[in-house]
Amino acid sequence: MALLTPEDLEDLLNKLNANNDIIKGATGEDISQICEEAYGTKPGNQKVGIVPITAGNGIIGNFSASLLAITEYFGLEGFITEHPDMTGYYEAVAGGADIILMADDHIFIAHNLSNGKIATNHICTGVIYSEIASRYKHADSKDVLVIGLGRVGYAGASHLVKKGFNVYACDPNTEFMNKAIEELGVNAFDIEKPRKFSMVFEATPNANTISEGMIAERCLVSTPGIPCALPDDLVEKYDIDLVMEPLVIGVAAMLYSIF
Numbered sequence: 001m002a003l004l005t006p007e008d009l010e011d012l013l014n015k016l017n018a019n020n021d022i023i024k025g026a027t028g029e030d031i032s033q034i035c036e037e038a039y040g041t042k043p044g045n046q047k048v049g050i051v052p053i054t055a056g057n058g059i060i061g062n063f064s065a066s067l068l069a070i071t072e073y074f075g076l077e078g079f080i081t082e083h084p085d086m087t088g089y090y091e092a093v094a095g096g097a098d099i100i101l102m103a104d105d106h107i108f109i110a111h112n113l114s115n116g117k118i119a120t121n122h123i124c125t126g127v128i129y130s131e132i133a134s135r136y137k138h139a140d141s142k143d144v145l146v147i148g149l150g151r152v153g154y155a156g157a158s159h160l161v162k163k164g165f166n167v168y169a170c171d172p173n174t175e176f177m178n179k180a181i182e183e184l185g186v187n188a189f190d191i192e193k194p195r196k197f198s199m200v201f202e203a204t205p206n207a208n209t210i211s212e213g214m215i216a217e218r219c220l221v222s223t224p225g226i227p228c229a230l231p232d233d234l235v236e237k238y239d240i241d242l243v244m245e246p247l248v249i250g251v252a253a254m255l256y257s258i259f
């Protein structure tokens, strides 16, 4: 899994606004509306406690501050605990948090203590980015390409299958590929036999996973993956609506999924 860097998190709300404009243009709705519809919830007056975690690679500069900015963007009150880890968790609960946000290198969770719901970043990210792809106004069919079948990609592929889309998927890992074929019934996308898609959901930690043979003129590429899957020149050449943002969209989905 890609680890976020402080640089990825700079200018977060500007990046969000730029992405929100693309999302609105491509689907007719913005990220809050899409989350509301996907999860059937709205923010209430929950208080969010954000606990920095030192395990593994440790605290990422800007991470907790970014979560606080996101919390406030969606109209909720939040606070970052003074101490990290267990002491911070205690502080968050004792300080009246309804929702706890915290992440180590493996998992990033949102836990609603009031209703018991819990969400992970990888599932919510897969669901919301694939949901965005599936809403493309200019889609030429119900065919959608999923690139990468790790934790995020699998969650997105599963979501798209449940929504009734024809999912084509690829991953160089044959175990992941077979699991998605057996459990979800996706079609294996053969890179040797290119075909062009108007909706692409990409979830890999690699650059340049999208090539010219896979994309239709004026398609939507929705990807949480850092670095970007699309070579720069293709974005312009194919007039692509590119949704790619390092943190806010996934966290928005986490919050809406547990309201």
Ligand code: 2YJ
Pocket (backbone or CB within 6 Å): 001, 002, 003, 004, 051, 052, 053, 054, 055, 058, 059, 060, 061, 063, 064, 103, 104, 105, 106, 107, 108, 121, 125, 224, 246, 247, 250
């Ligand atoms: O509390 C901190 O500052 C750190 N322990 C945060 C760790 C953040 N976790 C990651 O970067 C994971 N790789 C998952 C992030 C998924 C974002 N799409």
Ligand code: MG
Pocket (backbone or CB within 6 Å): 203, 204, 205, 206, 207, 225, 226, 227, 228, 229
């Ligand atoms: Mg990528």
